[in-house]
Amino acid sequence: MAQAARIGGPEVIDLVTELDRQPFLEGLSTEHLRFLSNFVDEVGFAQGEVLFRQDDPAIDFFLISDGRVALEIDTPNRPPIVIQTLKPGNLLGVSWLYPPHRWQFTSTASLPTLALRFNGDAVRAACDEDHTLGFELLGLFVVALGSRLQATRFHLMEMLQSGRT
Numbered sequence: 001m002a003q004a005a006r007i008g009g010p011e012v013i014d015l016v017t018e019l020d021r022q023p024f025l026e027g028l029s030t031e032h033l034r035f036l037s038n039f040v041d042e043v044g045f046a047q048g049e050v051l052f053r054q055d056d057p058a059i060d061f062f063l064i065s066d067g068r069v070a071l072e073i074d075t076p077n078r079p080p081i082v083i084q085t086l087k088p089g090n091l092l093g094v095s096w097l098y099p100p101h102r103w104q105f106t107s108t109a110s111l112p113t114l115a116l117r118f119n120g121d122a123v124r125a126a127c128d129e130d131h132t133l134g135f136e137l138l139g140l141f142v143v144a145l146g147s148r149l150q151a152t153r154f155h156l157m158e159m160l161q162s163g164r165t
Helices: 015-020 030-039 120-129 131-162
Strands: 003-005 012-014 040-045 050-052 060-066 069-073 081-086 106-109 113-119
Touching (some): 012 015, 030 120, 081 131, 113 120, 120 131
Antiparallel strands (some): 040 113, 060 113, 069 081, 069 106
């Protein structure tokens, strides 16, 4: 059984059970969850801590367990623009999935945050070996990308209507 020490506490968590609780992974078989548990650990971030920066190499992806994370676009000579705030159950990071494997956004913890961090290189290799897993995960990522695109579109419309461009 894949286990990890709980961040901020002495107890040990069962990673398969934690993965099974994640709405993003709903529908994956126990076998696939068990397999993915080999490539995940729990990480914590303080409020204001940057998880990754736009244009840096994208290696991992995250599922938010607790807290909030802002997805921001860095803009020259202006403060970053928050495109979306992610909450527990949300996916963070898809840039690890496709070349050039560089982050398209900066992500910052808006609150103290716990997340499950997946090694993207290992997951990509696993998907190359198990095409069923790859197909199922890709379907989940496509849904998340559609949601992210819609959130970006709505935010842009709000900015245009308020004259904040």
